[in-house]
Amino acid sequence: xxxxxxxxxxxxxxxxxxxxxxSPRQKRLVALRAxxxxxxxEVKLETSPAHQAKELVAAYRWLYPVQRPGPxxxxxxxxxxxxxxxxxxxxxxxxxxxxxxxxxTAQRLLNSLPEHLGDSVLAIGSSRxxxxxxxxxxxxxxxxxxxxxxxxxxxxxLENCPDER
Numbered sequence: 001x002x003x004x005x006x007x008x009x010x011x012x013x014x015x016x017x018x019x020x021x022x023s024p025r026q027k028r029l030v031a032l033r034a035x036x037x038x039x040x041x042e043v044k045l046e047t048s049p050a051h052q053a054k055e056l057v058a059a060y061r062w063l064y065p066v067q068r069p070g071p072x073x074x075x076x077x078x079x080x081x082x083x084x085x086x087x088x089x090x091x092x093x094x095x096x097x098x099x100x101x102x103x104x105t106a107q108r109l110l111n112s113l114p115e116h117l118g119d120s121v122l123a124i125g126s127s128r129x130x131x132x133x134x135x136x137x138x139x140x141x142x143x144x145x146x147x148x149x150x151x152x153x154x155x156x157x158l159e160n161c162p163d164e165r
Contacts, residue, residue: 028140028141029137031140031141032137032139032140032141032144033058034141035141035142035144036060036144036148039144039148040062041060041061041062041148042060042061042062042063042130043058043059043060043061044058044059044061045057045058045059046059046134048122048134049074049076049080049095049122049123049125049134050080050122051080051082057122057134057135057136058134058135058136058137059132059133059134060132060133060135060147060151061130061131061132061133062130062131062132062151062152062155063129063130064128064129064130064131064155064158064159065159066129068159068160069128069129069159069160069162070126070127070128070129070130070131070155070158070159070161070162071098071099071100071102071126071158071161071162071163072096072098072099072126072127072128072163073094073096073097073098073125073126074094074095074096074123074124074125074126075088075092075093075094075095075110075123075124075125076092076093076095076122076123077091077092077117077119077121077122077123078090078091078092078093079119079122080122080123081093088110089110089111089114090114090115091114092114095123096125098126098161098163099163100161100163102158102161103157103158103161105157106154106157106158106161109150109153109154109157110154112150113150113151113154116146116147116150117133117135117147118138118139118146120135120136120137120138120139121133121134121135121136122134122135122136124151126158128162131151131154131155131158133147133151135147
């Protein structure tokens with residue numbers, strides 16, 4: 001009986017330590033975000049771009065050079081798109097359209113993005129200082145390159161295309 005009491009006390013002491021151990025999902029996210037930072041992508045948790053959403057989602061950000069700002073726009077995925085929004089391509093819709101036409105290269109890259117992004121992407125947005133991808137982080141670190149290359153090319157094509165002159 002004494003051994004049972006000792007085992008129970010030990011289990012009560014060890015149980016809280018097991019809660020501190022990261023889950024497999026947490027380990028995957030840490031590796032994914034570390035790989036993104038290694039590739040020069042800024043990772044932040046931001047409010048979801050969904051209308052009136054309060055939850056935080058991952059925002060992967062590609063910075064524009066200060067002297068070469070980007071345009072302002074936001075494309076939302078079919079998952080978030082409303083029928084009231086103007087259609088862009090493959091169910092993606094403009095929440096905010098750029099004021100000036102985008103360069104042909106940037107337009108071509110934007111048109112091809114839906115095939116690279118998958119279902120976990122919520123929105124793609126650009127502001128004067130940064131190109132942002134909001135997504136649910138469903139991939140592993142090695143699979144991140146499916147996002148990085150096309151979005152880095154898009155950022156490069158959008159540089160120096162601000163909405164104002």
